[in-house]
Amino acid sequence: MNKLIFLILLIIVNLNAKATSSNKASPKNPFETSSQRIEKQVDNAYTILENNSFEKAISMIGNPELIYGKEAVFILDFEGNIIQQYINPQNIWSNIFNAQDKFGKKYIEAILNQASQDSGWVSYAWQGTTKFTFVKKIEKENTPYVIGSGFYPYTKWSAAVNMVDNAVNYFYKNTTEESFAAFSYPVGEFISGDLYVFAFDLEGNCLAHGNDPGLIGQNLYDLQDPDGKYFIRDFIEKVKLVDYAWSDYIWYGAPKKSYITKVTDQISNKKYILGVGYYPNTNREKVEEYVKRGFSFLKFNGVSHAVKEFQNRLGNYVYGDIFLFVYDLKGNCLANGEKPSWIGQNVLSIENQDGVKPIELLIDKAQRGGGWIDYQWNNGNTSAYIEPINIGPEKALIGSSFYPISQYEFAILTANSIYDEIEQEGEEKVFNKLVSGNSKFLRGDLDTRIYDINGNCLASNNYQHIWKKYFDAVDQTGKPYFIKMAKSAEQGLGWIETKQRNATKKTFTLRAGNRQFMGLPYFITTSFFE
Numbered sequence: 001m002n003k004l005i006f007l008i009l010l011i012i013v014n015l016n017a018k019a020t021s022s023n024k025a026s027p028k029n030p031f032e033t034s035s036q037r038i039e040k041q042v043d044n045a046y047t048i049l050e051n052n053s054f055e056k057a058i059s060m061i062g063n064p065e066l067i068y069g070k071e072a073v074f075i076l077d078f079e080g081n082i083i084q085q086y087i088n089p090q091n092i093w094s095n096i097f098n099a100q101d102k103f104g105k106k107y108i109e110a111i112l113n114q115a116s117q118d119s120g121w122v123s124y125a126w127q128g129t130t131k132f133t134f135v136k137k138i139e140k141e142n143t144p145y146v147i148g149s150g151f152y153p154y155t156k157w158s159a160a161v162n163m164v165d166n167a168v169n170y171f172y173k174n175t176t177e178e179s180f181a182a183f184s185y186p187v188g189e190f191i192s193g194d195l196y197v198f199a200f201d202l203e204g205n206c207l208a209h210g211n212d213p214g215l216i217g218q219n220l221y222d223l224q225d226p227d228g229k230y231f232i233r234d235f236i237e238k239v240k241l242v243d244y245a246w247s248d249y250i251w252y253g254a255p256k257k258s259y260i261t262k263v264t265d266q267i268s269n270k271k272y273i274l275g276v277g278y279y280p281n282t283n284r285e286k287v288e289e290y291v292k293r294g295f296s297f298l299k300f301n302g303v304s305h306a307v308k309e310f311q312n313r314l315g316n317y318v319y320g321d322i323f324l325f326v327y328d329l330k331g332n333c334l335a336n337g338e339k340p341s342w343i344g345q346n347v348l349s350i351e352n353q354d355g356v357k358p359i360e361l362l363i364d365k366a367q368r369g370g371g372w373i374d375y376q377w378n379n380g381n382t383s384a385y386i387e388p389i390n391i392g393p394e395k396a397l398i399g400s401s402f403y404p405i406s407q408y409e410f411a412i413l414t415a416n417s418i419y420d421e422i423e424q425e426g427e428e429k430v431f432n433k434l435v436s437g438n439s440k441f442l443r444g445d446l447d448t449r450i451y452d453i454n455g456n457c458l459a460s461n462n463y464q465h466i467w468k469k470y471f472d473a474v475d476q477t478g479k480p481y482f483i484k485m486a487k488s489a490e491q492g493l494g495w496i497e498t499k500q501r502n503a504t505k506k507t508f509t510l511r512a513g514n515r516q517f518m519g520l521p522y523f524i525t526t527s528f529f530e
Contacts, residue, residue: 031132031158034151035121038071038134041149042119045073046138049147054140058084069503069529070445076146078116080108083145088462101125103166103189111135115146123162127442128381129154129405130162152444154407156278159195160259163276164244166190167197168263171274176265180208183274184216187353193380193403194282194321200273202240204232207272225250235260235273247275252313254279254320279320284372284409287322287385287400294324295387295398303334303391310337321402326389328396329366331359352376354440361420362386366397374413374420376440377401381413410443411508411526415493417441418448418524419512427517431459435466447527450512452520455482475499485509489523503529 044066049057060066061073061084072086080097099108107124111133114120119136133150167190171179183190183197188210190197196210204221220232231249238245239262247258258277265272294317298306303326310317310324317324323337331348333339348359358375365373366388374383384401404413418441422430434441434448441448441461449460455471470482475498488494489509498505507527516522 031151031153034153035132035134037068038132038149038151041066041068041071041073042134042136042147045075045147045149046136049138049140049145057140062086062089064501067501069501069505070447071149071151071529073147073149076108076111076148078112078144078146080112101166103170105166105169111146111148115148123158123165125162125166126152127444129410129444130158131444132158152407154405154410154444156195156280156405157257159192159405160257160276160278163190163192163195163197164259164261164274167274167276168261171263171272172266176268176270176272183208183210184213186210186213187379189379191379193378193382193405195276195278195380195403198275198277200232200235200275202236202271202273204236226253231258235275239271239273251277251279252318252320254281254322256320282320282322282402284383284385284402284404286319287383287402290317290319290322290324291385291387291398291400293317294400295389298326298335298389298391298398307335307343310335311340311343313337322400324398324400326391326396326398327359327362328391328394329363331363334391334396353379358384362397362399366395370397372416374416378403381410381417381443383409383413407444407446407506407528407530408508410446411506411528414441414443414446414448415508415510415524415526418450419510422512422515427458427515434459434461435463437461445528447525449525449527450522451482451485451525452517452522453486454520455486458517458522475505476502481507485525486523489525501529505529 045061048060052060067086070087074082075084077083081095082092085092096108098106100106101124103125105124107122110122114122115135115137122133122135124131129152131150131152133148135146135148138145138147167183170182180199182188183199191210197208199208200206205219206215209215222230223232224230227250229249231247234247238247239260244261247260249256256277256279258275260273260275263272263274294310297309306326309315318337326335327333331346333342333345333347336342349357350359351357352375354376356375358377361373361375362384365371365386370387372383372385374381380403382401382403384399386397386399389396389398418430449465450458451470452458455469457465457468457470460466472480473482475481477499481498484496485507488496489511493510496507505527507525510524512522512524
């Protein structure tokens with residue numbers, strides 16, 4: 001079976017027991033409901049095309065009754081022309097054959113290749129997250145077409161799988177040496193927040209590592225986790241049996257899941273392991289817990305002890321990818337469990353990929369009482385929790401961060417990011433960024449809009465909404481939803497729930513402080529369909 005097909009099948013159906021970290025029952029498919037709904041949607045469109053004229057079928061497939069949230073059928077011909085598309089209909093008859101995702105994967109070509117084998121799933125990176133699309137081939141009037149629909153899982157599980165898939169594609173298009181160099185490049189495309197690619201040979205030698213280059217060149221065959229599991233050996237044994245597998249182990253005191261695959265050098269015929277791992281238990285609550293624990297330790301034991309404890313990766317103040325950091329308000333790094341090389345340096349001028357100085361943001365947040373703040377780091381969206389602290393006569397901050405990926409987290413993070421940028425750059429600049437499709441504000445199928453209190457849509461990541469009036473808008477049940485959003489925003493922030501496009505829509509509202517645009521208060525909304 002083709003490796004790509006096998007990869008997607010692993011995601012959509014229950015995993016083969018051999019490809020898990022144990023030889024017992026397979027883990028529950030986390031996307032079962034969504035994948036079944038998508039396959040049914042495509043099958044219904046297939047039946048419509050099969051039983052009606054082409055023109056009538058195209059019209060029927062575009063019927064809103066067949067839409068579920070933002071899950072809508074599209075039709076392509078085998079030259080890459082869009083024949084039907086309910087979402088963004090302005091793109092109909094555009095040719096997108098050469099479209100690529102951020103990893104350089106030609107996903108339309110991949111869709112056509114998969115459909116040529118009758119049907120199947122394709123994964124690719126799209127608008128800041130991972131998308132899975134089910135496609136099926138149909139012959140109509142002696143012409144082949146592709147019917148498809150997709151969804152965004154919003155999980156680290158799916159993001160890890162997709163990154164491995166892209167690493168495999170890269171490996172087979174480049175030399176082994178070029179691939180390992182790309183996987184290890186600290187600011188390259190194979191780093192996304194806390195996700196990174198690693199590579200081993202079947203003897204346990206580390207040949208690439210996107211997070212810790214110090215491991216490259218070391219033989220880790222005998223490396224054990226705290227429970228005594230030889231997890232590198234586990235990688236090796238699994239890929240000898242199957243092409244793709246999951247391995248579970250403990251690392252830095254936390255459960256970790258790594259998705260691994262086997263690739264073969266086309267010249268030497270030597271086999272290698274590529275993988276990506278993540279920590280499933282990392283969340284906001286865990287981050288806050290560790291910051292508060294670190295706060296108490298620092299307050300009662302001082303900086304010198306804290307430096308040692310916070311960078312001890314086998315100690316009590318590191319949990320998976322949760323590390324503590326301490327900065328004074330001048331930007332001097334006093335402690336950092338993740339980057340000990342920063343200790344003693346002033347890191348105020350360090351910038352992220354957008355030219356923003358995150359340490360300045362952390363300091364500003366601490367001076368305003370602390371709490372959560374969002375920014376870009378390592379090609380990903382990070383949320384940091386900060387608490388101000390006094391160290392002797394000096395003011396400082398202690399904090400930690402993580403990389404959220406759920407729909408709820410994305411909704412909150414995006415709204416807060418827009419508001420923070422408005423505070424720094426003003427309405428006109430940020431509204432234009434949102435309207436122009438700035439990738440920073442594009443997250444999967446997240447619907448982002450800005451309304452004034454009269455119901456005018458001032459900005460949106462979908463131009464069709466701009467300057468439309470929504471004051472009297474009602475949802476699918478006939479209930480007015482703009483008033484509901486406005487009342488939620490009056491409280492500062494909140495969530496509302498409506499029924500639209502045959503699905504439940506969750507909307508996060510955030511008041512833009514006391515700011516006004518054209519003399520009227522306004523608020524930010526970010527929405528997604530469950």
